[in-house]
Amino acid sequence: MRIPCVLMRGGTSRGPFFLASDLPADPAERDRILLSVMGSGHPLQIDGIGGGNPVTSKVAIIGPSSVPGADIDYLFAQVRIDQRLVDTSPNCGNMLAAVGPFSIEAGLVPVEGAETHVRIHNVNTGKLIEARVPTPAGAVAYLGDASIDGVPGLAAPIALTFVDAAGAKTGKLLPTGSPRDIVKGIPITCIDCAIPMVLMRASDLGIAGDEPAADLNADAALLRRIEAVRLEAGKLMGMGDVRDKVIPKPVLLSRGLAEGTLTVRYFMPHECHPALATTGAVGIATACITEGTVAADLAPRLRAPARIGIEHPSGRLDVDLMDRDGTPVAGIVRTARRLFEGFVFAKPAKGFDQAA
DSSP: OEEEEEEEEETTEEEEEEEGGGSOSSHHHHHHHHHHHHTTTSTTOTTSSOOSSGGGSEEEEEEEOSSTTOSEEEEEEEEOSSSSOEEOSSOOHHHHHHHHHHHHHTTSSOOOSSEEEEEEEETTTTEEEEEEEEOGGGSOOOOOSBOOTTSOSOBOOEEEEEESOBTTTTSSSSTTSSSOEEETTEEEEEEEESEEEEEEEGGGGTSOSOOOHHHHHTOHHHHHHHHHHHHHHHHHTTOOOOTTSOOSEEEEEEEOSSSOSEEEEEBSSSSBOSSOOHHHHHHHHHHHTSTTSHHHHHSOOOOSSEEEEEEETTEEEEEEEEEETTEEEEEEEEOEEEEEEEEEEOOOHHHHHHHO
């Protein structure tokens, strides 16, 4: 099966972008194609275009908006590497950075001038995100002088504003009704802002919190403890059994070391992110200004407007929290790049089943 495709980097993630009209409307058939395209079921995704890492096994599906007030629909899919599973429960804010440029170049959104404003409806969460994309000379600009930690070189800045991010999946900022719960003897904060997360102090798990991602990924006992807390937190958040879901995301917090507000280690959920998810940064920053959370314990007393500096394994990500009519709104600058355009090939159902 020959399918039009554009490979793009969005923030610190990478994956294929498809027009919704080029994929089956049936979710089961669509997911089967995505598993074939990405090569899932093999740790290297050797028979597909996935990169053998959660940050390079992501898919964006774009189409005209299905809701008023938005320009386009964006459905995100996290494709598991070693299992034939596709999870469309979360949003991905890094891939989100490339949604505006892709939509403009696909002819879904007209250029407005030197900067084009794209209103994105995230189908996964029902939330609205505003993107400001540089379009000088009537076309998307990818070259510029902005840099983000975790990506080499410079690129054009893309400003993302998360409008009404609270309750992305559960309908509540604090799904358990409390800013703090105790699970397995560990104080946690269950928060749902842009993406559901369970926040823990790194010290409560016996680590400093600034360890390299590879060291944490090699600590099997630590990963088991984190997963046990995550599974219980998922139930407390009303999400049921989350063992086959990538949310909620577990996050370890400690004090900032290089003039940042916090140091974080963000898990996806079974592997430490080499940098930090954009949606995760939105939720962590919001937790810093939410009284009683474990994040607020580690951060100075903050209120919007504020800039929250979040240190991660690859550097730092800044979140600007603004007050819009009494509601915190998060702004983040990301970059994106168009890497490849053409066709990707999926196996027919019979061949795919035999290969699996």
